[in-house]
Amino acid sequence: MIPFRDYMRAWLYGPDGYYSRFKAIGRQGDFYTAVSASRFFGATIAHEMIAKVREGVLSPSLWLVEIGAHQGYLLGDMIEWIAQEAPELLETMRFGIVEPFEALREAQRRHFAERFGDAVTIGHFKVPAEVGAAEAFVVANEIFDAFPCDLVFKGKTALADPATHRIEFGGEDARALALAARYGQEKGEVAYGYEDFARALSNLAEKLLFYTFDYGEKEARKDFSIRIYRGHEVHPLFEEGLDLSRFFGRSDLTYDVNFSHVIDAFEGAGFTTLAYKTQLRALTEMGLVELLEQLAKRGDRALYLRELNKVKTLIDPQVMGERFKMVAFGQGIG
Structure with missing residues (x-):
């Protein structure tokens, strides 16, 4: 048997893993994201980036980089908004995606070619260090919930049999148990790789x-949140009678993020935590409402109402508004 984190890594990132190939997101996929809900998600983040350039926090020659880009919709939405609000930046900025899987790189190339033709050039990088930029604005949506994790329960860690997909709590992984103790967990998920990711970034x-x-909270949950998404149906990993062999590599496997762990990992790598907010508050403070008002002033009320309904998904406290969080970090910022 192997540590559960290795089982999860194979499930999601192995040669035949769930994320090794392009998957549809949204109505035709297994789940929705903020990006699939509304293009104003990316527009609002781009508006925030433009504000940081105009404030002098970053220069006009910065890189805009997405990590965990899937097909590249978020980066594309941001570029489209930059073209509207600050087109001069398209002459000075550069754009990139950190993506280790060639199949996803190819899907991203196709998407940007169809969307922008030759007007936008996207650089691809396998690891963050390959970018080697002087300045960058980096964005990621729903990546920390997809890091492999260990499972802890009453002082033991989970082991999994890749052949039978059986899971039992017979391990004693010192690192996982130490982190569980740090965050007061007797039962739940302990993410693996946050520290390495922060150092790499x-x-x-x-x-x-x-x-x-x-999605997650500032405190670790006291129970298992790990679950499977397939065709917009949710299955707790330990659901009675669940045959994991039916889902392995074919479905998303995810869990609630412990943002205290994320923040500790980044601060340990030398970053400064700049903000931690609900998605509702973050998008509102970054100007989402003002961007919608600009759309309303164009006079196409039908378009405005369609986009307004989509935006409600992003900020409704009962949907994504409170459950999803934004955290921002800075490095080398005065």
Whole structure:
């Protein structure tokens, strides 16, 4: 048997893993994201980036980089908004995606070619250090919930049999148990890789801002949240009678993020925590309402109402508004 984190890594990132190939997101996929809900998600983040350039926090020659880009919709939405609000930046900025899987890189190339033709060039990088920028604005949506995790229960860690998909609590992984004790967990998920990711991201640029959105809380849950998404149906991993062989590599496997762990990992890598907010508050403060008002002033009320309904998904406290959080980190920011 192997540590559960290795089982989850194979499930999601192995040669035949769920994320090794392009998957549809939204109505035709297994789940929705903020990006699939409304293009104003990306527009609002782009508006925030433009504000940081105009404030002098970052220069007009910065890189805009997405990590965990899937097909590249978020980065594309941001570029479209930059073209509307600050088209001059398209002459000075550069754009990139950190993506280790070639199949996803190819899907991203196709998407940007169809969307922008030759007007926008996207650089692809396997790891953050390959970007090597002086300045960068980095964005990620729902990546921390997809990091492999260990499972802890009453002083033991989970082991899994890849052949039978049987899971039992017979391990004694010292690192996982130490982190569980740090965050007061007797039962639940302990993410693996946050620290390495934060250190790797610090090598992307000398000066950078990193904005990321995910679902979870500032405190670790006291129970298992790990679950499977397939065709918009949710199955707790330990659901009675669930045959994991039917889902392995074919479905998303995710859990609630412990943002205290994320923040500790980034501060340990030398970052400064700039903000931690609900998605509702973050998007509102970054100007989402003002951007919608600009659309309303154009006079196409039908379009405005369609987009307003989509935006409600992002900020409704009962949907994504409160459950999703934004955390922002800075490096080299004065």
